[in-house]
Amino acid sequence: MQLEKFIDRRKTHSVKWYIEDQDIIPLCIADMDFQVSEEIVNAISQKATHGIYGYSTFCERYYDAVEYWWKTQYDWELKREWISFSPGIIPGINLLLKALTNPGDGVIVQDPVYYPFFSTIETQGCNILNNSLVYTNGTYEMDFVDFEEKASLPNTKVFILCSPHNPVGRVWTKAELQKIGEICDKHGVIVISDEMHGDLTYSGYTHTPFAKAHSNHLSYSITCAAPSKTFNIAGMQSSIFIIPNQEVKEKYEALLTGFGLMRPNAFAVEGTIAAYYRGLPWLQEVKEYLEENLQYVCNFLKEYIPSIKVVKPEATHLIWLDCRELDIPTESLHAFFLENARVRLDEGMKFGRGGYGFERINIACPREVLTEALLRIKAAVKAKKETC
Template sequence: MNWNDCIERTHTHSVKWSAAPDEIIPMCIADMDFQVAPEILEAMKKKAEHGIYGYTTFCDRYYRSIIGWWKRRFDMDIDKEWISFSPGIIPGINLLLQLLTKPGDHVIVQEPVYYPFYSTIDNHQCNIVQNSLIYKNGTYEMDFSDLEKKASDPKAKVMILCSPHNPVGRVWTEDELSRVAEICLKHDVWIISDEMHGDLVYKGNRHYPLFSVHPEIKNRAILCAAPSKTFNVAGLQTSIIMIPNKELREKYQQKLFQYGLMRPNAFGVEGTIAAYESSEYWLEELLVYLEDNLQYVLDYFQTHIPEIIPIQPEATHLIWLDCSKLGMSGEQLFQYFLKEAKIKFDEGYKFGDSGQAFLRMNIACPRERLEIAVKRIQGCVIKVK
């Protein structure tokens, strides 16, 4: 696999690249500018050449590939019955909130956090309750006393947990997750755990699935995952919603049928199987390349752009950039880099109020493109001085 190939993505209906005018480098949107593993590509070709793309269902091999992956990577045993489908994690969370809340209920999130969580909560007329992360010494930690307070409110029904956390890149420790589980169990608050980035963890860190940290949490939690971020196959729209609680799982599956979402697309099943069965080596190579990109960015900012502080991620291919020393925030900060550096970041303010002076940067791209981007950023920052 040649990770340095700058594969052309314009005119391919890419959300990331189609929205970028000429000369703009999109360092936004959490997909990667790398071609998928050869085994996935071969599975797609084989399915395409078959020539019939009718209604598709799931097979035993699909379930076995998921169960095998989680056992190998996280030593977690999954029952086949837990596994439900969604075309994406956000649609899945929307359906779950329909089942777990009513208008006026409280849903807890830990901002700055993946901003589509906010719209899912608004969709169901629930109140967004912030258990804001604490930014301290260049990293983030949970505020457990505040979480206890927010969870103890009788209106608190659900916590949406981002693990590993997007955008700050924390991999929550076993102890941290256990404390979250204990608090939510104590106050009868369901946990929806978004573990989309659980495979993209850097050396020295370990992702603990929520189900593994507390013996009782399985009955009061849902785990959301997918091959999407891991293997760059978000367009296949095949996400995994694990629901051990039988009553909730049956209600969720009824919702899928109600909205006509019970079937995957013709390529999604094949892609998932090829990813989880045959592409683990590709992920290991990817993590090495991402770690090199990460270190390059950290070193470059420290040496040449000290005005911006990158928060070193423990996971994800995203870096949360503290731009507070530049004296700009919100839309002004985003537009400045878009116009002056011709770099499109993800706007920090969308992730919550504490993200006003931040930007999110995607480093899952060939090194040549990354080098051009950071030099543009440097030139842009020099103008601010």
């Protein structure tokens, strides 16, 4: 695998690279600029050469692969009747909220957090209850006192957990998950756990599925995951929803069918099977490269742009950057990087009030691309200082 090789995605309908100004470097949107594993390419190629791309469904091999992955990676034995499908995490969460809430109900999130959570809650007519994470000494912690206050409100029905957390990169410990679980169990709050980035942990950190953290969590939790971020196959639109509560699962799948979303992409089944059975060596190599990129960014910013602080992630291929010392108004920060450095990051403001003064950068790219982006940012910051 050639992770250092730049693969031009500008004319491939890539959302990330679909930009009019070809000089801009996009380090936004959470997909990788790495070619997927040869095993996945071969599986998709074989499917493609079959020549018929009609309606698809799931097979025993698919369920076996899903169960194999969760057993080997997390020592969690799934029951087949728990496993459901969604074309994506956000469409699935929308349907879950429709099944589990009524307009006016409260849904807890922990900002700064993956911003589609906000619009998803509002779309269902629910109220956003912000249990803001606490940023102290370069890392984030949960505010359990505030969390219980919000969980105890009579109209609070759901908590959307981001685990590992996007964008701050925390891998929640088993103790943290258990404490959250105890509070939710006590107050009858259902947990929708978005574990999309669970496979992308760094050395020294282990992702614990929320539902596995304590046996009591099974009855009131839904686990949302996918091979998409892990193996860079988001375009296959195949997410896995683990719903042990059969009453909830039936409500969810009725809505899934009602909206015509119950069938996978024609390539999704074979892609998932190849990823989960044969993709681990590729993933291990990618994670090693991401760790090197992470350290490279940390070293570069510390030496050349110390006014930008790295919130060092424990997982994900994303870095949360504290840019408040640049002394740029929050509403102008994203434009500063885009217009002055010609680098597109993810705007921190979108992640909630806790994202004011921050930006998110995607480091899943060849080092030469990352280097060029950092040099541009360095020059833009230098020019700003010289004009002040």
